[in-house]
Amino acid sequence: MAAVRFEGVAKTYPGAAAPVVQGLDLQIADGEFMVLVGPSGCGKSTTLRMLAGLEEPTGGRIWIGDTDVTDLPPADRGVAMVFQSYALYPHMTVAQNLGFGLRMSGHSRQQIDAAVQRAAERLQLSALLGRLPRELSGGQRQRVAIGRAIVREPKVFLFDEPLSNLDAALRTQMRIELAHLHRSLGTTIVYVTHDQVEAMTLGDRIAVFNQGRIEQIGEPMQVYRQPTNRFVAGFLGSPRMNFLPVQGAAESALEVPGGSLRWPASQGVATSRVATVGVRPEHLQLVDDQTIFSLQGEVDTVEQLGDTSVAYVSLQGLPEPLSLKLGGTVVAPARGTQVRLAAEPEHLLAFDAEGRRVDVGVLA
Numbered sequence: 001m002a003a004v005r006f007e008g009v010a011k012t013y014p015g016a017a018a019p020v021v022q023g024l025d026l027q028i029a030d031g032e033f034m035v036l037v038g039p040s041g042c043g044k045s046t047t048l049r050m051l052a053g054l055e056e057p058t059g060g061r062i063w064i065g066d067t068d069v070t071d072l073p074p075a076d077r078g079v080a081m082v083f084q085s086y087a088l089y090p091h092m093t094v095a096q097n098l099g100f101g102l103r104m105s106g107h108s109r110q111q112i113d114a115a116v117q118r119a120a121e122r123l124q125l126s127a128l129l130g131r132l133p134r135e136l137s138g139g140q141r142q143r144v145a146i147g148r149a150i151v152r153e154p155k156v157f158l159f160d161e162p163l164s165n166l167d168a169a170l171r172t173q174m175r176i177e178l179a180h181l182h183r184s185l186g187t188t189i190v191y192v193t194h195d196q197v198e199a200m201t202l203g204d205r206i207a208v209f210n211q212g213r214i215e216q217i218g219e220p221m222q223v224y225r226q227p228t229n230r231f232v233a234g235f236l237g238s239p240r241m242n243f244l245p246v247q248g249a250a251e252s253a254l255e256v257p258g259g260s261l262r263w264p265a266s267q268g269v270a271t272s273r274v275a276t277v278g279v280r281p282e283h284l285q286l287v288d289d290q291t292i293f294s295l296q297g298e299v300d301t302v303e304q305l306g307d308t309s310v311a312y313v314s315l316q317g318l319p320e321p322l323s324l325k326l327g328g329t330v331v332a333p334a335r336g337t338q339v340r341l342a343a344e345p346e347h348l349l350a351f352d353a354e355g356r357r358v359d360v361g362v363l364a
Contacts, residue, residue: 021047028190037207057070095116138167164193260295263348276355284322285341285342310326311323
């Protein structure tokens with residue numbers, strides 16, 4: 001096992017208008033499950049490939065443990081990478097795929113067989129060792145790809161969008177298996193995904209990438225509850241956070257499209273600094289017409305999700321409808337119904353004109 005450290009790492013491709021990764025500083029603790037998350041093209045996969053040695057940085061240094069690996073070839077870094085495409089050899093059995101890396105590095109047949117058996121038992125592949133990849137399901141193929149990494153006993157595991165080819169049920173199952181695997185191995189894992197559910201459920205910490213930079217690093221729920229800017233607030237959460245432009249302010253209220261939201265001066269933020277207010281779908285409530293601080297709108301669409309439902313409410317003057325998440329015991333209003341919505345001030349997030357959160361440390 002080993003810690004990982006990026007020091008001012010940058011990557012620019014010839015002819016590119018802007019760096020893919022710029023000035024990256026990141027420390028990953030020994031044994032930590034670190035998730036790099038962000039939209040497509042934000043630089044997270046390039047960061048992982050530079051750590052693996054598959055891409056050469058154009059600036060900065062990369063450390064694994066006490067070793068500067070910036071200029072080392074991939075085979076000398078002590079890492080093992082699991083790809084989105086599985087990258088299995090179609091003409092080899094599961095056992096041969098699992099042991100391939102060890103054969104190439106000169107291990108004895110006895111060592112290879114023992115390592116393959118251990119990995120197969122850990123990943124429930126023992127009954128499949130004689131099969132070819134085409135005879136396996138997507139989830140089984142992904143287990144083989146993970147097992148091939150395990151047998152090498154690397155210092156650091158690298159995962160690049162490993163679950164994106166699986167259906168929803170298999171993704172859920174594999175997330176649970178990956179979490180168990182990390183707990184049993186205790187090895188450092190660096191995991192890249194654009195899927196915020198994977199990031200929130202797997203990571204000890206997450207690093208949210210945007211345009212080649214890290215916007216915020218922290219424990220998943222800390223980042224979710226206290227985003228440092230509007231990008232992070234809008235990226236994490238499903239449905240995404242609702243944003244309303246502030247049209248006016250008084251001591252106890254923010255005027256927004258469709259009505260007003262309660263905003264006591266005691267929150268410690270000057271209302272003159274607030275350009276946009278954000279509220280998550282689960283923090284909006286249906287209220288009656290007597291509520292002073294509320295938003296009036298019309299239900300546009302309702303998504304029934306079984307244990308929950310999501311109502312989309314159009315407000316006059318707001319281009320996109322607000323999303324409202326309702327628990328299973330709450331009957332969702334029908335399409336076309338006029339409703340009022342309200343939110344407690346402790347659940348509001350305020351952002352300035354540049355998208356920076358102006359109430360960090362004030363609201364939970």
